[in-house]
Amino acid sequence: MKAAVCRQFNAPLCIEDITLSAPTTGQVRVKLAACAICHSDLAFMDGTFGGHLPAVYGHEASGHIAELGDGVSEFALGDPVIVTLIRSCGSCCSCATGHPTSCETPYDRLGQSPLVDAKGDALEHGMATGAFAQEVVVDQSQIVKLPQDMDMAVASLLACGVITGFGAVTNSAKMPAGANVAVIGAGGVGLNTIQAAAICGANKVIAVDLGQEKLNAAMEFGATDALISDADLNDNIRALTDGRGVDYVFVTVGAVQAFNAAPDLLAPRGEVVMVGMPPVGVKAEYEPVNLAGMSQSMRGSKMGEAVLQRDIPQLIDLYRQGRLKLDELISNTYSLDQINDAIADTRKGVSRRNVILFDQ
Structure with a gap:
């Protein structure tokens, strides 16, 4: 063959x-x-x-x-x-x-x-x-x-992109309805994270990316807001969330800069969900005192922690209902x-x- x-x-x-x-x-x-x-x-x-x-x-x-x-x-x-x-x-x-x-x-x-x-x-x-x-x-x-x-x-x-992005929301974060969410990266996995958050009833789904074309796509997939990733990102996130920050940040890219920036975007008791995979040996930096003092957390999410025989049929149902793109x-x-x-x-x-x- x-x-x-x-x-x-x-x-x-x-x-x-x-x-x-x-x-x-x-x-x-x-x-x-x-x-x-x-x-x-x-x-x-x-x-x-x-x-x-x-x-x-x-x-x-x-x-x-x-x-x-x-x-x-x-x-x-x-x-x-x-x-x-x-x-x-x-x-x-x-x-x-x-x-x-x-x-x-x-x-x-x-x-x-x-x-x-x-x-x-x-x-x-x-x-x-x-x-x-x-x-x-x-x-x-x-x-x-x-x-x-x-x-x-x-x-x-x-087989990968959809269950990875969707499962990060439903299986890893177990995001409740009404949460405010930021998704860093609006590529293939990011778009599925965005539409999962929207389907699950997030209040705000804020897409973050370097490119305007990807942010336009994010709005098609359910984002409520779109922000360019720049030096003003933290201030712009807080302006959209009454100064609190977001309950969940999903990092769907492998750029270490995104992992460094993510904790600063969190509200009290918020969580960073690490979906993207940087190269082996790359290290991110954060201040543990901030996470501890605000009861915040960080966790990884491999392949959306999918259980295939459970999750794939559900996603097919959502697709057939016209709710999953x-x-x-x-x-x-x-x-x-x-x-x-x-x-x-x-x-x-x-x-x-x-x-x-x-x-x-």
């Missing part, structure tokens, strides 16, 4: 014929229909988070089950599914207490990879998914069944052979989501 292989950091991907092993116990093989490009893919391709090369990245996908391994009983051949990077064992402490995104059972993305190149060398199973390819083999915990009539390009967005998130579509063009466009930081379609 064809796959886009990363053989050198900061270099174009190579379209190659590779071999995919058959699914083992608890695994499935999925023939992909679509895979969206996430900025996390770009970070791994640049070596930001480490990893081994060569590798096949891509983790925000949808397709149809083509083969079942032993022990898979909840799915059938031909089922339409989304494919995510959330691989969970179901039995460790985190999984057993309902937090599969924090699964404590290690997965060796190289030693256990189902991918082999033409020379017989193992390829890293990027983010346990490897979805920049025509097919994937993944654990059954990584898939969720879709309605038969669901558009597959739209469905692929649910998904179609509007897709900026452009490409074939697999055009993936480097799609990545170049994604790097510009303007597109909401670019999607690879495998049947083009």
Whole structure:
């Protein structure tokens, strides 16, 4: 099968014929229909988070089950599914207490990879998914069944960007109705954080970004106010909130400056929710005395702390009700052979989501 292989950091991907092993116990093989490009893919391709090369990245996908391994009983051949990077064992402490995104059972993305190149060398199973390819083999915990009539390009967005942004509000923050919220970053994840806060009844949803075009998009997705991120941000936030600040700041970008600025925007008892991921080794600065004195808090949110079998059906229902915007998130579509063009466009930081379609 064809796959886009990363053989050198900061270099174009190579379209190659590779071999995919058959699914083992608890695994499935999925023939992909679509895979969206996430900025996390770009970070791994640049070596930001480490990893081994060569590798096949891509983790925000949808397709149809083509083969079942032993022990898979909840799915059938031909089922339409989304494919995510959330691989969970179901039995460790985190999984057993309902937090599969924090699964404590290690997965060796190289030693256990189902991918082999033409020379017989193992390829890293990027983010346990490897979805920049025509097919994937993944654990059954990584898939969720879709309605038969669901558009597959739209469905692929649910695998990462949507659940990450939406879940940060509903699962991590458990934001109550009436809260005042600031979302730093109005990209793909930020827009989903914004619409989640609006759907859940936030009083004010203040979008913060460096670019006016992204702020305009934020208003389309439910923001009540839009602010340029500059030296006056703290004063402008407080002007919109009667001097209090906001109850929640969601940082959806990986820029350390945003993490440094976020605590200063909080109201008493407010919370910073860290969604974006800066490069490994980057450190933020804050004054603990301020957080302690104002009973404020900071917490991380990995993949929206999603429970796939619970959250994906709910998001599909919201989409079908016309309350959750998904179609509007897709900026452009490409074939697999055009993936480097799609990545170049994604790097510009303007597109909401670019999607690879495998049947083009």
